[in-house]
Amino acid sequence: MHRxxxxxxxxxxxxxxxxxxTPKRLAARTLLYALVIGLAAVFVAPLVxxxxxxxxxxxxxxxxxxxxxxxxxxxxxxxxxxxxxxxxYLWNTIILTTLATIPAVITSAFAGYAFARLRAWxxxxxxxxxxxxxxxxxSIIFIPFFYVVTKLGMYSTRWPWLIWGIAGSAFLIxxxxxxxxxxxxxxxxxxxxxxxxxxxxxxxxxxxxxxAALAVxxxxxxxxxxxxxxxxxxxxxxxxxxxxxxxxxxxxPTAQILLxxxxxxxxxxxxxxxxxxxxxxxxxxxxxxxxxGLKG
Amino acid sequence: VATAGTPLVATAAKPLRRASRRKRETLAFYGFLSPWLxxxxxxxxxxxxxxxxxSLSNLTTVNLHTNLHYVGTRNYVRAYxxxxxxxxxxxxxILMLTIVPLWIAxxxxxxxxxxxxLKFLGLWRSLFYVAVIVPVVAKAFIWKxxxxxxxxxxxxxxxxxxxxxxxxxxxxxxxxTLLMLLVWGYAGIGMLxxxxxxxxxxxxxxxxxxxxxxxxxxxxxxxTLPLLSPVIMFQVVWGIFLAANVFVExxxxxxxxxxxxxxxxxxxxxxxxxxxxxxxxxxxxxxxGAAIAWIFVFFLILISALVFWSGRLWVFSGKEQYGK
Numbered sequence: 001m002h003r004x005x006x007x008x009x010x011x012x013x014x015x016x017x018x019x020x021x022t023p024k025r026l027a028a029r030t031l032l033y034a035l036v037i038g039l040a041a042v043f044v045a046p047l048v049x050x051x052x053x054x055x056x057x058x059x060x061x062x063x064x065x066x067x068x069x070x071x072x073x074x075x076x077x078x079x080x081x082x083x084x085x086x087x088x089y090l091w092n093t094i095i096l097t098t099l100a101t102i103p104a105v106i107t108s109a110f111a112g113y114a115f116a117r118l119r120a121w122x123x124x125x126x127x128x129x130x131x132x133x134x135x136x137x138x139s140i141i142f143i144p145f146f147y148v149v150t151k152l153g154m155y156s157t158r159w160p161w162l163i164w165g166i167a168g169s170a171f172l173i174x175x176x177x178x179x180x181x182x183x184x185x186x187x188x189x190x191x192x193x194x195x196x197x198x199x200x201x202x203x204x205x206x207x208x209x210x211x212a213a214l215a216v217x218x219x220x221x222x223x224x225x226x227x228x229x230x231x232x233x234x235x236x237x238x239x240x241x242x243x244x245x246x247x248x249x250x251x252x253p254t255a256q257i258l259l260x261x262x263x264x265x266x267x268x269x270x271x272x273x274x275x276x277x278x279x280x281x282x283x284x285x286x287x288x289x290x291x292x293g294l295k296g
Numbered sequence: 297v298a299t300a301g302t303p304l305v306a307t308a309a310k311p312l313r314r315a316s317r318r319k320r321e322t323l324a325f326y327g328f329l330s331p332w333l334x335x336x337x338x339x340x341x342x343x344x345x346x347x348x349x350x351s352l353s354n355l356t357t358v359n360l361h362t363n364l365h366y367v368g369t370r371n372y373v374r375a376y377x378x379x380x381x382x383x384x385x386x387x388x389x390i391l392m393l394t395i396v397p398l399w400i401a402x403x404x405x406x407x408x409x410x411x412x413x414l415k416f417l418g419l420w421r422s423l424f425y426v427a428v429i430v431p432v433v434a435k436a437f438i439w440k441x442x443x444x445x446x447x448x449x450x451x452x453x454x455x456x457x458x459x460x461x462x463x464x465x466x467x468x469x470x471x472x473t474l475l476m477l478l479v480w481g482y483a484g485i486g487m488l489x490x491x492x493x494x495x496x497x498x499x500x501x502x503x504x505x506x507x508x509x510x511x512x513x514x515x516x517x518x519x520t521l522p523l524l525s526p527v528i529m530f531q532v533v534w535g536i537f538l539a540a541n542v543f544v545e546x547x548x549x550x551x552x553x554x555x556x557x558x559x560x561x562x563x564x565x566x567x568x569x570x571x572x573x574x575x576x577x578x579x580x581x582x583x584x585g586a587a588i589a590w591i592f593v594f595f596l597i598l599i600s601a602l603v604f605w606s607g608r609l610w611v612f613s614g615k616e617q618y619g620k
Contacts, residue, residue, distance in 0.1 A: 032412055039406065040423040046480060047426070049449045050438035063447030107331040119318075120325035130332070133340045137596060138541050139572040140589035141339070143582060144346035147355075167335020198324035219429075227431025229544050234577070247433050248554040258553055264441060267434035278429045282422055 054264035059252070061260060072261065079266035083250055083259075086243070086266065093226060093242035093270075096161050100225045103165035104172065105217045109210065111168055112176020113202050117188060127177075134170045138230075146234065156237045161225075172217045179213040180206060215284035223274045243270045351587035357580035371587035380563075381588055384571040385595065387564060391471070391542060392599070396535040398479050400528060403486035408520075410487070411494045421491075425484035432481075436548030439477045440466065466551040470562040474545055482538065486531050493527035494520070522612040529611045532603060540596055543570035568592045 053062050055071040058078060080086045114120075115127055149155055183206065191201045226244070233245045247270050250263040278285070326333070354367045375381050406424050414420060427435070443450050443465035455461025465473045497520065505515050521528075546565035548554055557577040561570065572592065575585035 032409070032414070036409055036414060036420055039409070040420055043424050043427060043480065045449065046438050046442050047430070049442055050434070053441045061446060062441050062444045066449075066452070103331075110328040111332045114325045114328035118321050118325040118328065120322040123325065126329070126333075129336065133336065135537050135596065135600065136340060136344070137569055137589065137592055138543070139569045139585070140347045140593055141343045142573070143576055143586050143589060144343040144350060145339070146576075147350070147582060148343075148346070163335070163339070166331050167339055168332045170332075173332060198321070198328070202328075223429050223431070227433060229432055229548070244431055244433050248437075248548065251553075260437075260441065263437050267431075267437045271430050271434045274429050274431065275426070278426070279422065282418065 050264050051268060054261050054268055056261040058259045058261050075261050075265040076269065079250065079262045079269060083253060083262070084246060086269070088239075089241060089243045089246045090270075092240055093244065096158060096228070096232070096242050097222060097225045099158060099161040100165040100228075101218065101222045103162070104168045104221055105214065107166060107168035108172035108217065109176050109207065109214070110202065111173045113180050113206055115173065115177040116180035116183075117185070118198065130170050130173060142231075142234075149235065155235060156240065158236075158240065160231070160235060169221055172221060175217060176210075176213055179210065183209070212284050215281045219278060219281055219285055222277070226274050227270075347586040347589055350582050351584075351590050353583050355582040355586075357582070367583070371584050372591070374584060375587050375591055380566075381568070381571060381591075383563065384566050384568045385592070387471070388540065388567040388569075388592075391474075391567060392536055392539040395475060395478055395539050395542075396532055398475065399483055399486055399535050400531055402479055402483040403490050403531065404524070404528075406483065406487040407490035407494055410491055421488075424487055427481050428484040430481065432544055433548060435477060435481045436545060439473065439549060443473050443476075464551075466549060467562065470546070470549065470565040474542070474549060474565060477545060477549070478542065486534075489531065490524070490527060493524050497523045525610060525612045529603075529607050533600070536596075536599060536603065540567075540592075541569060543567055543573070546570060568595075 052067050054075055056068045057072055058075055187205055188201055229244045232242050247266045250259050250266055252259050351371050352366055410421055442448055445464045451461045501519050546561050550560040552560055557574055572585045572588040575581050
């Protein structure tokens with residue numbers, strides 16, 4: 001198979017090299033790169049604009065020269081400790097994200113394996129049900145959930161996050177199922193003949209080969225929970241709030257107005273951890289989406 | 297799959313082993329699935345039933361424990377006569393009809409550009425995707441700075457191009473502002489999925505078409521679109537679901553300070569999910585909120601059925617030949 005690919009690509013490459021010198025192709029390429037650079041600028045501009053405005057005088061709006069001078073980088077210090085202790089709420093965010101993400105990735109991987117590899121009565125029906133749950137709108141679930149959580153005394157605690165974590169995510173289960181379906185099933189048969197149970201097959205064969213899918217799962221679910229707003233704002237008291245809610249309230253303590261540049265500074269500091277994780281795992285992420293067969 | 301057929305070909309000992317193997321497999325399946333299954337019962341099935349029961353009651357934050365009783369279809373009748381509820385449904389429909397095509401056009405466009413054998417592919421891909429990673433609070437405040445009436449980037453650019461430069465986007469065009477944010481902030485995911493789909497189309501098809509003299513437009517319409525149609529279907533369904541659940545962005549994009557439950561959200565941006573939640577967290581009326589939520593579910597089921605049915609007309613089913 002590899003040889004077949006090699007013989008097929010060789011002539012294509014030669015043809016491309018010849019093409020590169022035609023003026024028409026050169027023009028097309030230039031146009032393409034201009035388009036890519038322009039689009040990339042459009043997609044990055046809001047972030048850059050947010051950064052520029054985080055450097056204005058803290059009581060100022062967004063008016064004035066595009067890049068403020070002098071730059072008030074002291075806004076970042078003020079966002080860190082001037083109005084509320086940023087680190088306290090950062091820690092809250094880390095706890096909530098961990099509670100909701102780590103168990104969910106594990107249970108979703110197990111469930112995905114079960115849907116991909118184990119035959120059992122009711123499997124296909126359950127799979128349809130699972131996909132169906134992703135289409136239930138937020139309000140209809142949250143209204144009774146809020147009522148029950150209040151009744152059970154879990155209001156203003158972190159328990160709901162752990163429960164969501166353990167229950168896993170339908171989207172991740174789907175992702176893992178697609179991913180594990182591409183594994184050769186002879187692996188299972190061989191392992192089973194050797195006397196391995198399904199738990200051992202999963203833990204020793206499937207899980208160690210899941211780096212790409214795990215990276216996708218962690219990034220998607222983790223960034224989602226990191227920035228989560230609505231559950232936290234409705235269920236948690238101030239001292240347990242994550243930054244996702246807290247950052248929206250950078251008030252001037254005296255004038256009760258929002259300090260836009262400080263809010264932007266806080267929001268950008270809050271964005272930094274998922275951004276770093278994304279750039280570190282970026283290659284795995286792209287490969288993961290190809291190999292998990294998310295295309296449909 | 298059929299156990300009845302196995303004894304014919306198996307030796308005497310095998311059916312027994314098969315049966316125990318099947319049993320072990322079933323046991324393992326439900327064991328592996330149990331955390332999700334419990335979650336499915338506790339977090340999806342029971343709430344759905346409970347919401348329905350609530351919608352038939354007069355449950356409010358005032359009479360949580362006393363005077364709680366069955367009120368029949370009163371909440372549904374009230375919703376039927378509620379103009380604001382109908383307006384929220386209309387706005388949700390308009391949001392779906394605009395954002396889904398916008399998303400698909402952007403995602404497919406970006407994916408096709410990335411598929412054109414570029415240098416530094418990883419860089420461009422990351423730059424198009426990076427907005428997805430930004431938490432929603434940061435997205436919203438960046439957007440507020442971007443569309444600000446006095447000195448926002450959008451008004452500056454419009455002014456430089458000779459258009460009016462003092463539009464109050466947040467107050468006068470809340471849905472347009474929201475649409476821009478949604479395209480910027482969420483197109484990256486679909487772009488990666490379309491890119492994977494484009495990579496799955498065999499190059500030979502394009503080669504053959506080129507030899508036959510098909511133009512670029514013709515190749516796009518006759519090869520790319522039909523072979524991508526299952527992916528497009530997936531994106532349409534997913535886009536409808538995402539659009540149905542847009543309400544955090546409107547709350548955070550409301551003019552002025554962020555109010556929990558968005559009492560300052562302009563009426564154009566109050567979609568049905570938010571309207572139902574507001575009836576609970578502003579009015580304290582669980583019964584009425586749950587009734588609206590169920591009405592919304594009914595409309596969503598109708599829309600999904602329509603989309604899936606329409607799929608017979610435009611989704612290319614020959615894809616199965618290429619595996620998956």
